[in-house]
């Protein structure tokens with residue numbers, strides 16, 4: 001199998017699932033991993049023969065595991081290795097961050113020109129088109145592309161991006177991709193902060209829910225706990241709206257209060273209260289029973305509170321506007337569709353983002369001063385039709401006009 005976006009998370013998640021599957025015997029799989037943008041991670045991994053240690057850090061103790069499932073590490077700009085690999089693998093997994101899925105007409109046009117000229121393009125979707133073209137040219141059959149980033153319907157979205165770019169390049173290639181390549185959506189979960197001098201640290205919890213076909217086979221990831229389902233939607237909504245939205249809330253309210261990590265924010269009763277309010281807003285819109293949601297809340301609370309994991313709030317706050325559009329605003333939209341109010345905790349997260357932008361803590365648009373204008377501009381910037389919903393604008397305006405206690409630096 002191959003991987004695009006060699007970073008901390010791939011090594012703690014998909015490579016680890018493959019390692020555990022290999023350990024159970026049966027068919028042995030190896031990963032040829034490619035970096036997304038810079039060669040550094042590939043160089044560092046090659047220096048250790050691609051083997052590395054994972055520090056699995058529980059609340060009380062560490063467990064060290066050596067992972068050897070990654071067998072090749074390449075600079076993502078190595079077109080020869082990329083094409084050779086894509087011509088033969090059965091599976092490609094992808095972790096390129098939320099921003100890696102964005103379309104941008106100028107960049108897409110440039111990527112199509114690069115593809116037409118036989119050069120390796122820049123965006124992940126165009127790279128995949130390049131690899132699949134090499135596969136078709138050498139008579140390769142179908143394969144699976146598994147999206148592993150924190151977006152809803154990530155596989156379907158990546159499939160649309162790849163299909164769209166291929167169609168602009170070569171309709172026959174686009175048809176072949178449509179017929180033979182399976183874009184698998186998946187919900188991934190394992191808190192893995194950016195590595196430090198201590199190495200690659202992750203938490204004991206690891207889950208992976210996948211929906212889609214694997215026309216050329218796959219590792220037996222289920223032995224490591226992966227779940228294969230028909231529809232990932234309920235799982236992705238629960239993960240993104242509860243855990244990831246919770247992270248964004250803690251980052252946006254915790255940073256201005258002087259906190260550095262998720263665990264620090266979890267020791268602040270004000271942050272914890274706001275997290276509870278955010279999660280209360282999910283009850284009516286998630287397809288899980290109150291008991292199931294309570295269990296999930298307890299489990300995520302304990303994971304966030306693991307003070308031995310140093311998960312920086314600043315890392316989580318990167319690309320907050322994009323993340324809120326995935327983790328928070330869909331909840332507000334769903335609540336409004338059901339005739340409910342917007343959800344106080346959800347809007348408080350949006351207000352905290354607006355305050356962070358206005359305070360210069362985060363990059364973002366110019367947001368005007370008057371509460372109603374600010375609320376409308378903030379919602380518009382987050383690409384939401386909610387800016388046209390007067391009740392939501394009024395509720396957000398109320399939150400941004402009252403000095404928020406969490407906005408006061410300690």
Ligand SMILES: NC(=O)c1ccc[n+]([C@@H]2O[C@H](COP(=O)([O-])OP(=O)(O)OC[C@H]3O[C@@H](n4cnc5c(N)ncnc54)[C@H](O)[C@@H]3O)[C@@H](O)[C@H]2O)c1
Nearest residue numbers: 005006007008009036037095096097100149150190191192
């Ligand atoms: N770290 C976690 O706890 C975690 C958990 C669940 C999901 N994820 C998903 O995995 C992603 C990566 O996390 P990570 O911890 O490995 O980060 P990382 O910074 O260690 O690695 C990210 C990789 O993606 C590549 N990349 C980033 N932007 C890209 C772009 N625009 N085009 C091409 N490649 C790009 C980078 O070059 C790098 O290879 C997250 O953004 C998230 O979507 C992470």
Ligand SMILES: O=P(O)(O)OC[C@@H](O)[C@@H](O)[C@H](O)[C@H](O)CO
Nearest residue numbers: 150188189190191192244247316
């Ligand atoms: O990785 P990002 O930047 O999409 O989001 C930051 C965190 O919310 C995320 O990494 C979680 O820790 C992870 O999704 C847990 O599985």
